Amino acid sequence: MDNKIATQYSSKIMIASVVILAIIQACAGIHPLPGTFTSTDKVCDPDPRLGCFSHQSPFDRILVPLPQSSRKIGVLFWLYTRFCSYQSIHYSNPYSISPSNFKGNKDTKIIVHGYLDDSSTYWMNDMKDKLLQLDDFNVILVDWSGSQLLLAGSRADYLLSVANTRIVGAQIGELIKALPVSRERIHIIGHSLGAHIASYAANRADLVGRITGLDPAAPLFQDMVTDIRLDKTDALFVDVIHTDTNPFIGIDGFGTKNPSGHVDFWPNGGESQPGCLKPLQKQLETKKIPTKLEKRDLEETLELTRNVVCCDHNRAQQLFTESIDKSCSLIAYPCNNYQDFLHGKCMKCNGKCASMGYHAIDYSHIHFKQRLFILTDPEKPYCAYNYAINIAESVGESEDDWFPMAPKIIFLKIYGNLAISADIKLERSVQIKSSDKQFIITSKENLGEIKRIDVWQDNNPLGIKWFIHTINIVGNQGTKTYKFCFKNWNKTDKATADALDKTVKC
Known part of the structure; x- marks a missing residue:
């Protein structure tokens, strides 16, 4: 490699590093410290069903403001069944539910995205399609991206998005109460912030059958009291997949290190995922990264973000979706730690192994005392x-x-x-x-x-x-x-x- 090529390659790496660092800081909520909040601060939502939200304990996190209003967040609920492509429903309008294709005698799957996402994102629709191929479910995609507003809902800054999870959880809880279905037939699947939203929704609804947490968000949730994060008391069965707990340049991984369910799966150790450096290598080799970002570069930069910065974090979505059709069982093994697992010390199941992902519910009768580990493939299909x-x-x-x-x-x-x-x-x-x-x-x-x-x-x-x-x-x-x-x-x-x-x- 001559000096000119080496210099260009080094510049690419430097620019890419700066871009990625900026995005990580935004995703992880690294912001200047806001003004001091007091426990008497509160905001009452214009929707009286939702009530008021304050900074009283346990929601007295100094960095987190009060949430935006439900009008600004603009939560949308999209119902999909085998008999309709989509229908808009809302708890505030019973006439949107009763004539819909929602069937109370069917299981209901509610899918909730995390920070910066919306319901049009590929992973939500891929998961929805796989679920409907499996069975005749009611599948509801929750969109809390702020509708057409900028800097609202999940697309506000991270601190405000964390605050907004309380409103979104309350609204999903109200929807569950309005649906003509047994609460035990409700299964909420939440990624990142969406996992904690599932917790709030279940508590608002008093009970749901199952919550699946897909790499629940760590920043401002990790090591907090269980009232403000997902834990196993939130549903009859809670299963969690951890894929991104590894600290990077001094910042904790996007996913929590806290065991949060009746069963917690840690694929590839749960810190990082194999194959996640390949998109960055490909980007540096084949894409021209500009010396300054312009508007036309935004789409490509966001794609780089999804494929590189959030690759480990998003792998939980992909593993769960891949598990739905049961073509591969994704059997995980209980073990004291990942190193013991890698050394082959934990391959005797003795009735304590479980299938990671959708079919984890088949093992809900087991009392798991250890983390469950599995190695996966670095490329799709990940099952191994x-x-x-x-x-x-x-x-x-x-x-x-x-x-x-x-x-x-x-x-x-x-x-x-x-x-x-x-x-x-x-x-x-x-x-x-x-x-x-x-x-x-x-x-x-x-x-x-x-x-x-x-x-x-x-x-x-x-x-x-x-x-x-x-x-x-x-x-x-x-x-x-x-x-x-x-x-x-x-x-x-x-x-x-x-x-x-x-x-x-x-």
Whole structure:
């Protein structure tokens, strides 16, 4: 790379970093400290059903102002069923509900977006479509983006948007009370701020059957009392997917670290998600980032924001949507911590595993005491089946010798009665010498009963022999351990072994 190209590339990175930092600060609510609020401050909404909102405890967060009025926020409720593309309904107008296609004998799904979003966003409509493909539901998309007003609803600054969640939650609660349906048949699905809105809505309605929190927002909610954030007392069943808890340049992740449900799922550890750097790399390689942002660049910048800055945060939406059709079960495993999970210590379900996403409700009878972990794929479809593997191996004249030029990369292919895995690449960092420790590998396919494996190394110009002793694989959900005996030397050719019972000695 010559100096001119290197300079241009560095400039791209610098400009992109500045843009992304500005957006992160806006998303995370980093603003100058506003004026001091007092507990006597209150605002009464023009809609008398909603009442008044004050700074009395527990809503006495010093940074958060009082909410805007319901008129300014302009909440819209869009009803979708298998028999209509959409209908506008509202609790203040019973004549919008009674003649609609809403069916009280059907389950009702209410989807709520977070900061800066609106009901036209792709993820909400994709989720709605998948739900209607699954069953004949009432699906309601909640839009609190401020209608045609600027700096209102979810598109106000972050602090004011946080305040507005109280109004939106109250309005959804009033809608639930107006709907001719049993409260137990209500399922609210909220992303980011929408997860906390679901909490307020459920409390206003007194009861709902289920809340799904998709990476509930952290800024101004994390570590707060449960009255102002989502927690497991808000519904008969609360399930939460955490995808973005990792701090970045001194700012907490967009998603909360607080366990918030009856069951909390932490895909890929919950801090960040695989594949989320690729959009930024692609942007820097293929897109021209201007030295100053102009109006025409806004759409592209917002797209960069969604794909890069909020990639981890938005992965929760995508994982939940992907789980709806049950083509992949997304089985997650209870474990004390993520490192223990990565080392394969938690693959025995013992009746405590659960399916992450839509079908988590099937496990509502289980009392979960631990976080549930799963590894997913970095690209769509994200679903992956998890297996624990142990390789007992050595390089040199005997099994106990360790040669410094051992293969850095090896490959596996696993043959099951339901599918054959893709080539699985293992780095030296996860190979373990003469040890009973394990680590996790993934497969796009459910392999079923494992019958055979191939093992080989790549790029071995010196022809160094590699001694493979034993490979053990723990099957999906820990139901069975498959043993493969090699006890031979391998250069570059594939070594193949058939599965044996785990009691067989190699």
